[in-house]
Amino acid sequence: MNYKTVITLLFFTIQITFAQNNLHPTQDDGSWFFLSDNEVSLPVYNTKHFEIFGKYVDGYNKYVLKAIDTVQNKFPDGGGYFIGIHAKPAESPIGYELKLFGKSLLNPPRKTSYCSGSTYTVFIETLNQIFKSSGQKLSLDRYESLRMQELDGGRREDFVKFWGNWNADGPGDDYALVQYSKMGKRVKPNQARPGDFMNISWESGIGHSVVFLGWYRDKNDSGYVYFWSSQKSTNGLGNKLSPLSKIKGVVIVRLTSPENLFTFDPKTKINKNVKIDKVVFPKRK
Numbered sequence: 001m002n003y004k005t006v007i008t009l010l011f012f013t014i015q016i017t018f019a020q021n022n023l024h025p026t027q028d029d030g031s032w033f034f035l036s037d038n039e040v041s042l043p044v045y046n047t048k049h050f051e052i053f054g055k056y057v058d059g060y061n062k063y064v065l066k067a068i069d070t071v072q073n074k075f076p077d078g079g080g081y082f083i084g085i086h087a088k089p090a091e092s093p094i095g096y097e098l099k100l101f102g103k104s105l106l107n108p109p110r111k112t113s114y115c116s117g118s119t120y121t122v123f124i125e126t127l128n129q130i131f132k133s134s135g136q137k138l139s140l141d142r143y144e145s146l147r148m149q150e151l152d153g154g155r156r157e158d159f160v161k162f163w164g165n166w167n168a169d170g171p172g173d174d175y176a177l178v179q180y181s182k183m184g185k186r187v188k189p190n191q192a193r194p195g196d197f198m199n200i201s202w203e204s205g206i207g208h209s210v211v212f213l214g215w216y217r218d219k220n221d222s223g224y225v226y227f228w229s230s231q232k233s234t235n236g237l238g239n240k241l242s243p244l245s246k247i248k249g250v251v252i253v254r255l256t257s258p259e260n261l262f263t264f265d266p267k268t269k270i271n272k273n274v275k276i277d278k279v280v281f282p283k284r285k
Contacts, residue, residue: 023130025256026059028191032282035214040226044238047073049228053194053213060130060255061195067125068211068228071118071237078236082112090155093117093148093167095236100124101131101138105163106148116167116209118230118237119197120148123166123255130258138262145266161266171251171274172209173197179271181264184253189215189279192252198227199251200242201276212252215281216241223281225250249276 039052047069054065074096084091089109094117098106105124113121124146138146145161158168165175177184177197187196192212200208210227217223223244230237251274 022059022062024059026057026061026193026195026254028187028193030191032190033193033214035216035226039214040216040224040241042239044234044240045072045076045078046239049194049213057193057195060126060258061193063126063129064122064195064197064211064255066129067122070125071121072228075113075237078230078234078238080110080112081114081230081232081234081236082110083114085155094121098124098148100127100143100146103138103143105146107153113230113236115229115231116172117148118228119173119209119211120163120166122211122228123197126255127258127261131261136262141266142261142264159270159272165270166209170201170207170272171199171276173199173253174251174274175270175272177253177255180268181260183255183257183260183264185256187252187254189250189252189277190282193254195255197253197255198225199253200225201248201250203246203248210240213239215279217281217284221284223279225279244279244281247279249278251276 049068050062050065054062079095082091091114092108092110092112093106094113095108095111097104097108098121146163148156148163150156156164158164162176162180165180166172168175174186178186194213196212198210198212200210202208208229210229213226213228216226224241225244226239226241228239231240234240
């Protein structure tokens, strides 16, 4: 057996072991997850989320972190941020042709992205990893529900099917993952772990869709949340540290049952009345 064969076999052994060890929901012990100064000072654009934050989690969240790196790698400078439903061409959720199991979900009108489009892209790339070798097939109605455009290329409106619920104003992660597909569950701020999906409600009245990376508290005891998403301040895709003083509340959802991708009912209705959680850090000991 030559050197290259040994390396190839070792690589596949590692991949198989990784899959066997992480095909389950991420666990937490209910304790607050705080990051160090170094961990919130990473380059805005980096592809080390799995390497840096993956050691803190098990289960499906590891795949989410790997998916962030997959997406960020396509846009080393962020790729640009743009919102404009009525612009010509219209806004694009993400700047590349996103596919699930090789089937297209989006023909991007632009190379730019926006927040819910970036997190949905991470979600889809996570599914591509989890089910890479499963051989399972998605029914046509479920595939159509996951599409980010109508068949004529037009915009899929908010609250229409899977993507429409994810993209809707407010807690889209709850709408899409908890209620519509039953692929996820809500977790409280103290339970949050890297790779959880989060909807932020700002004090200004608008919202933001992000992937949670961790909480942070500075030497003055001011609180922050560190996340990955697409936003104007990072010229699209990148990491950002935001103060809790600007946040009214959050909704945090963890991917727990990705297998429901193959069984969810595309006709499911959702309840828009979802309570948000306040983020209040415990006092220092």
